[in-house]
Amino acid sequence: MNSIDKLTEIFSKFPGIGPRQAKRFVYYILSRNGSFSSELVTAVENLKKEITQCAECQRFFVYPERSRGAKLCSICADDTRDSSMLMLVPRDIDLEAVERSGGYKGYYFVLGGVVPILEKEPEKKIRINKLQETISKRKNLKEVILAMNANADGEHTADYIKEQLSTAYQGKALAFSILGRGLSTGIELEYADPETLKNAFLHRTK
Amino acid sequence: MNSIDKLTEIFSKFPGIGPRQAKRFVYYILSRNGSFSSELVTAVENLKKEITQCAECQRFFVYPERSRGAKLCSICADDTRDSSMLMLVPRDIDLEAVERSGGYKGYYFVLGGVVPILEKEPEKKIRINKLQETISKRKNLKEVILAMNANADGEHTADYIKEQLSTAYQGKALAFSILGRGLSTGIELEYADPETLKNAFLHRTK
Amino acid sequence: MNSIDKLTEIFSKFPGIGPRQAKRFVYYILSRNGSFSSELVTAVENLKKEITQCAECQRFFVYPERSRGAKLCSICADDTRDSSMLMLVPRDIDLEAVERSGGYKGYYFVLGGVVPILEKEPEKKIRINKLQETISKRKNLKEVILAMNANADGEHTADYIKEQLSTAYQGKALAFSILGRGLSTGIELEYADPETLKNAFLHRTK
Amino acid sequence: MNSIDKLTEIFSKFPGIGPRQAKRFVYYILSRNGSFSSELVTAVENLKKEITQCAECQRFFVYPERSRGAKLCSICADDTRDSSMLMLVPRDIDLEAVERSGGYKGYYFVLGGVVPILEKEPEKKIRINKLQETISKRKNLKEVILAMNANADGEHTADYIKEQLSTAYQGKALAFSILGRGLSTGIELEYADPETLKNAFLHRTK
Numbered sequence: 001m002n003s004i005d006k007l008t009e010i011f012s013k014f015p016g017i018g019p020r021q022a023k024r025f026v027y028y029i030l031s032r033n034g035s036f037s038s039e040l041v042t043a044v045e046n047l048k049k050e051i052t053q054c055a056e057c058q059r060f061f062v063y064p065e066r067s068r069g070a071k072l073c074s075i076c077a078d079d080t081r082d083s084s085m086l087m088l089v090p091r092d093i094d095l096e097a098v099e100r101s102g103g104y105k106g107y108y109f110v111l112g113g114v115v116p117i118l119e120k121e122p123e124k125k126i127r128i129n130k131l132q133e134t135i136s137k138r139k140n141l142k143e144v145i146l147a148m149n150a151n152a153d154g155e156h157t158a159d160y161i162k163e164q165l166s167t168a169y170q171g172k173a174l175a176f177s178i179l180g181r182g183l184s185t186g187i188e189l190e191y192a193d194p195e196t197l198k199n200a201f202l203h204r205t206k
Numbered sequence: 207m208n209s210i211d212k213l214t215e216i217f218s219k220f221p222g223i224g225p226r227q228a229k230r231f232v233y234y235i236l237s238r239n240g241s242f243s244s245e246l247v248t249a250v251e252n253l254k255k256e257i258t259q260c261a262e263c264q265r266f267f268v269y270p271e272r273s274r275g276a277k278l279c280s281i282c283a284d285d286t287r288d289s290s291m292l293m294l295v296p297r298d299i300d301l302e303a304v305e306r307s308g309g310y311k312g313y314y315f316v317l318g319g320v321v322p323i324l325e326k327e328p329e330k331k332i333r334i335n336k337l338q339e340t341i342s343k344r345k346n347l348k349e350v351i352l353a354m355n356a357n358a359d360g361e362h363t364a365d366y367i368k369e370q371l372s373t374a375y376q377g378k379a380l381a382f383s384i385l386g387r388g389l390s391t392g393i394e395l396e397y398a399d400p401e402t403l404k405n406a407f408l409h410r411t412k
Numbered sequence: 413m414n415s416i417d418k419l420t421e422i423f424s425k426f427p428g429i430g431p432r433q434a435k436r437f438v439y440y441i442l443s444r445n446g447s448f449s450s451e452l453v454t455a456v457e458n459l460k461k462e463i464t465q466c467a468e469c470q471r472f473f474v475y476p477e478r479s480r481g482a483k484l485c486s487i488c489a490d491d492t493r494d495s496s497m498l499m500l501v502p503r504d505i506d507l508e509a510v511e512r513s514g515g516y517k518g519y520y521f522v523l524g525g526v527v528p529i530l531e532k533e534p535e536k537k538i539r540i541n542k543l544q545e546t547i548s549k550r551k552n553l554k555e556v557i558l559a560m561n562a563n564a565d566g567e568h569t570a571d572y573i574k575e576q577l578s579t580a581y582q583g584k585a586l587a588f589s590i591l592g593r594g595l596s597t598g599i600e601l602e603y604a605d606p607e608t609l610k611n612a613f614l615h616r617t618k
Numbered sequence: 619m620n621s622i623d624k625l626t627e628i629f630s631k632f633p634g635i636g637p638r639q640a641k642r643f644v645y646y647i648l649s650r651n652g653s654f655s656s657e658l659v660t661a662v663e664n665l666k667k668e669i670t671q672c673a674e675c676q677r678f679f680v681y682p683e684r685s686r687g688a689k690l691c692s693i694c695a696d697d698t699r700d701s702s703m704l705m706l707v708p709r710d711i712d713l714e715a716v717e718r719s720g721g722y723k724g725y726y727f728v729l730g731g732v733v734p735i736l737e738k739e740p741e742k743k744i745r746i747n748k749l750q751e752t753i754s755k756r757k758n759l760k761e762v763i764l765a766m767n768a769n770a771d772g773e774h775t776a777d778y779i780k781e782q783l784s785t786a787y788q789g790k791a792l793a794f795s796i797l798g799r800g801l802s803t804g805i806e807l808e809y810a811d812p813e814t815l816k817n818a819f820l821h822r823t824k
Contacts, residue, residue, distance in 0.1 A: 002680040003664035010658050014643050025632050027710050029662065030669060030678045031730065037666050040628050041659050044647065046621035048655050051648060060648045062620040092645050094395040103404035112649065145410060150389040180409025182388025183356040185399045189300040193391045198309035203386025203409040204351060208474040209458035216452050220437050231426050233504050235456065236463060236472045237524065243460050246422050247453050250441065252415035254449050257442060266442045268414040298439050318443065506807040515816035557822060562801040592821025594800025595768040597811045601712040605803045610721035615798025615821040616763060 056134065058110045058127055059092045075099070075108060082106040084142040086135070088161065090114050090126075090149065098147060106145075109134055114149070115157045122160050131161070132168055143175045150181065262340065264316045264333055265298045281305070281314060288312040290348040292341070294367065296320050296332075296355065304353060312351075315340055320355070321363045328366050337367070338374055349381045356387065468546065470522045470539055471504045487511070487520060494518040496554040498547070500573065502526050502538075502561065510559060518557075521546055526561070527569045534572050543573070544580055555587045562593065674752065676728045676745055677710045693717070693726060700724040702760040704753070706779065708732050708744075708767065716765060724763075727752055732767070733775045740778050749779070750786055761793045768799065 001009070004026050011022035029037050052063040054073035061073040075081065085106025089095045095108050111126040119125055135141060146161060148154030162176055181199035183192060192200070207215070210232050217228035235243050258269040260279035267279040281287065291312025295301045301314050317332040325331055341347060352367060354360030368382055387405035389398060398406070413421070416438050423434035441449050464475040466485035473485040487493065497518030501507045507520050523538040531537055547553060558573060560566030574588055593611035595604060604612070619627070622644050629640035647655050670681040672691035679691040693699065703724030707713045713726050729744040737743055753759060764779060766772030780794055799817035801810060810818070 003661060003668045004678075004680065007658075007661040007665055010654075010661055013646075015646050016639065016642070021634065024634070024711065026665065027678070028631075028633050029665060030710075034666060036628075037662050040625075041662050043621060043625040043628055044655050044659050044662075047625055047644065047647060048652060050621045060622075060645070062622065089395065091396070092648075093642065097395055097398060097400075098403055098407070101400035101403035101407070103407045145407070147395060147407075149394040150391050151394070175412055177410040177412045179406035180386065180388035180411060181391070182386035182402075182405060182409060184387070184390035184393045184402045185356050187390050188355040188357070189295065189303055189353060190297070192303065194303075194307035196390045197304055197307035197385075199388060199409075200385035201304070201307075201309045201351070201353075203388060203405075204383040205386060205405075206381055206383045209455060209462045210472075210474065213452075213455040213459055216448075216455055219440075221440050222433065222436070227428065230428070230505060232459070233472070234425075234427050235459060236504075240460060242422075243456050246419075247456050249415060249419040249422055250449050250453050250456075253419055253438065253441060254446060256415045266416075266439070268416065298442075299436065501807065503808070509807050509810065509812075510815055510819070513812035513815035513819070515819045557819070559807060559819075561806040562803050563806070587824055589822040589824045591818040592798065592800035592823060593802070594798035594817060594821060596799070596802040596805045596814045597768050599802045600767040600769070601707065601715050601765060602709070604715060606719035608802045609716055609719035611800060611821075612797035613716070613719075613721045613763070613765075615800060615817075616795040617798060617817075618793055618795045 057095070057108045058112065058130060059095055059108070083138065083140040085145060086138065086141055086143070087145040087147050088131070089147045090154075090157070094147065106143075107138075111157070111161075114153045115160045116153050117156045126157065126161075128161070128164055132165070135165065135169065135174075141174065143177055146176060146178050148178070150179075263301070263314045264318065264336060265301055265314070289344065289346040291351060292344060292347055292349070293351040293353050294337070295353045296360075296363070300353065312349075313344075317363070317367075320359045321366045322359050323362045332363065332367075334367070334370055338371070341371065341375065341380075347380065349383055352382060352384050354384070356385075469507070469520045470524065470542060471507055471520070495550065495552040497557060498550065498553055498555070499557040499559050500543070501559045502566075502569070506559065518555075519550075523569070523573075526565045527572045528565050529568045538569065538573075540573070540576055544577070547577065547581065547586075553586065555589055558588060558590050560590070562591075675713070675726045676730065676748060677713055677726070701756065701758040703763060704756065704759055704761070705763040705765050706749070707765045708772075708775070712765065724761075725756075729775070729779075732771045733778045734771050735774045744775065744779075746779070746782055750783070753783065753787065753792075759792065761795055764794060764796045766796070768797075 004023075007026045008019060008022045011017055011025045012019050014022070029040070050062050051060050052071050053060055054076055055071045056076035057073060059073055063071060082105050086109055087098065087104060087106060088109050088111055089098060090111050090113060092110055095110055098104055098108075109131055111131070113125045115122040115125045123129070135144070144165065146158040148158050158178060165174065180203055181196055182203050183196065183200045187196070189197070210229075213232045214225060214228045217223055217231045218225050220228070235246070256268050257266050258277050259266055260282055261277045262282035263279060265279055269277060288311050293304065293310060293312060293314050294317055295304065295314060296317050296319060298316055301316055304310055304314075315337055317337070319331045321328040321331045329335070341350070350371065352364040354364045364384060371380070386409055387402055388409050389402065389406045393402070395403070416435075419438045419441075420431060420434045423429055423437045424431050426434070441452070462474050463472050464483050465472055466488055467483045468488035469485060471485055475483060494517050499510065499516060499518060499520050500523055501510060501520060502523050502525060504522055507522055510516055510520075521543055523543070525537045527534040527537045535541070547556070556577065558570040560570050570590060577586070592615055593608055594615050595608065595612045599608070601609070622641075625644045626637060626640045629635055629643045630637050632640070647658070668680050669678050670689050671678055672694055673689045674694035675691060677691055681689060700723050705716065705722060705724060705726050706729055707716060707726060708729050708731060710728055713728055716722055716726075727749055729749070731743045733740040733743045741747070753762070762783065764776040766776050776796060783792070798821055799814055800821050801814065801818045805814070807815070
């Protein structure tokens with residue numbers, strides 16, 4: 001395979017990118033001068049060098065000095081946060097979205113994906129073993145918030161996790177919660193589904 | 207103007223219909239046999255005959271026997287509902303959506319529209335006078351739920367109504383509430399805005 | 413069925429309209445005052461009164477004085493047009509589009525639809541008998557232009573018509589042509605299919 | 619800037635990619651194991667090594683043995699093609715699309731872009747000097763085919779090139795042509811613009 005086809009193949013694996021757009025990316029790199037592709041190579045190489053995975057929440061973060069002790073991200077290293085709450089999110093980008101919203105002050109755990117309905121090997125789709133380890137270590141933990149996408153796969157992932165954790169922590173008083181349903185910004189009443197409307201009424205604010 | 211152009215003009219006023227689609231409607235009627243257009247004419251004529259506007263909530267409803275007393279729709283005529291709550295909705299179709307969701311058991315008032323931002327004559331856009339009348343008559347009323355679309359015009363309409371009603375009912379203990387924000391069905395965390403995420407966390411359910 | 417449901421059902425049959433939008437149309441009519449629905453009724457009634465179908469090309473047109481002789485539309489009545497050419501179009505609206513483009517000066521015939529692939533009763537989908545009559549009467553006719561949509565159903569309709577007419581007019585020297593393929597306005601080379609590009613090159617203009 | 623932000627910035631420059639999707643690409647790379655990013659780095663490095671730009675048509679192509687003589691792509695090196703025709707295309711990907719269509723057997727020149735309307739430095743947007751060199755060297759050249767996208771920028775680019783070449787080759791008998799307009803695959807008559815319909819009729823095929 002020549003290098004145009006090879007790079008097209010790699011870009012085709014990027015989320016949301018088909019073979020046609022992947023090829024446009026390759027031609028875009030070709031059309032730029034040599035320093036652009038050098039910059040790209042350097043940035044990809046630095047990514048693996050500078051970024052490490054948090055030993056606690058499993059998110060990726062910039063870790064400039066690798067030598068010093070435990071690899072904790074800034075959130076997990078912050079002991080002023082509320083240790084009674086752990087929010088489970090599918091991906092790094094979801095953690096960032098919740099953190100940006102400013103409402104939550106507990107800790108996180110990044111599952112690394114979702115468990116689709118009918119998935120035969122759910123334990124390969126999310127970090128369920130790491131999650132069980134994390135929970136067993138967190139002594140003050142009282143509430144696990146299942147922050148899933150509001151769709152069928154999200155609900156299925158929540159069900160799977162609850163089932164796995166319930167059997168493991170039967171004795172422990174561990175509460176599970178899910179994110180509240182209601183009107184997302186931009187939604188019109190006419191197009192909202194019954195569950196959304198029901199919850200929007202239930203969670204009305206004065 | 208000939209009748210093709212005239213009818214095209216009328217259909218162009220229908221919500222979401224441009225001149226091109228309006229013309230397709232006209233040609234569709236022409237392509238059907240005569241009984242189709244007779245059916246259409248009869249249905250439009252019956253609409254105005256059979257339908258009346260509820261004296262209370264202002265929604266349109268089928269009212270077979272015009273002669274009998276007050277014109278109340280089935281919801282306003284149902285005195286087992288919770289008279290302490292009045293939900294304000296922009297349109298008939300929104301009332302139907304909320305009612306179908308099954309969670310709300312109070313009464314409604316249909317505003318007949320929204321007040322867009324920068325609107326100079328807001329009192330012509332919604333039934334604000336009728337609303338004030340209705341509220342002054344409802345002795346048990348404790349909570350007015352502003353069920354608006356989750357967008358800028360919706361928020362502006364809510365602000366306008368609160369302002370109008372506050373000055374009128376200063377003495378009365380009238381609570382205002384708005385529908386809860388949260389994850390609408392189908393929303394992914396990554397694409398949810400900060401306010402939605404904040405409220406989804408706040409309104410999490412166990 | 414009440415009149416809201418009845419009228420919703422009728423509007424649902426309009427091209428491109430689903431039940432939800434149909435209902436919005438009904439509520440729109442209700443929200444307008446009485447004169448709007450009267451206008452609508454009058455326009456629909458006038459449509460059937462004023463409009464007639466051209467005895468030649470089968471299109472619908474405004475025919476103010478019904479009494480006088482043959483019912484011909486302005487195009488078919490215009491004997492300065494080129495009688496050697498007959499363009500077959502699926503619908504009235506297609507005839508209007510071609511006529512507006514200004515390039516064609518022959519006569520038309522409106523088929524009244526298309527013949528979808530796998531259609532079992534093609535003779536019920538288009539006016540094939542009327543077409544055969546029309547062609548047998550047109551003595552100077554030399555070319556039949558099959559002006560179909562550039563999709564699979566369009567090609568199938570063209571094939572069906574050619575087959576039907578060929579057996580009927582075997583003796584007659586009747587040429588068939590189809591509209592030229594090439595770049596439609598707005599198309600980018602990258603997204604054009606091979607056939608379009610091939611024809612765009614073949615039909616290049618100097 | 620850390621390496622996540624840096625790589626996000628680079629991916630944001632890719633055609634059609636915004637900052638949000640660029641970040642998803644970065645996290646995708648992070649979520650894959652180390653061999654994926656090594657593969658990506660190797661493919662980008664090979665791209666610049668293996669690919670060279672054709673000295674004639676300016677397209678990028680795989681050139682395994684750099685040492686041997688003139689750097690010509692397989693099309694420009696093929697002397698059985700028709701040297702009387704030169705087709706100008708905006709980008710490599712357009713050349714590929716035309717070549718795949720199989721109808722054209724002359725040579726190509728890749729402009730490297732388009733000249734947008736109101737562009738102040740058109741000579742920086744396309745390889746106009748290289749084009750003039752190429753044309754002055756091609757002794758048998760009779761026709762220059764301006765294969766532009768069927769939009770305003772495409773037309774403007776064609777106008778700019780014709781103007782530039784006309785002054786330079788006034789003596790020479792050089793014909794310019796543009797790709798034929800007509801119905802692109804998938805287009806319906808009703809939605810075709812007048813120019814497209816006019817040309818579709820003009821270029822009808824028997």
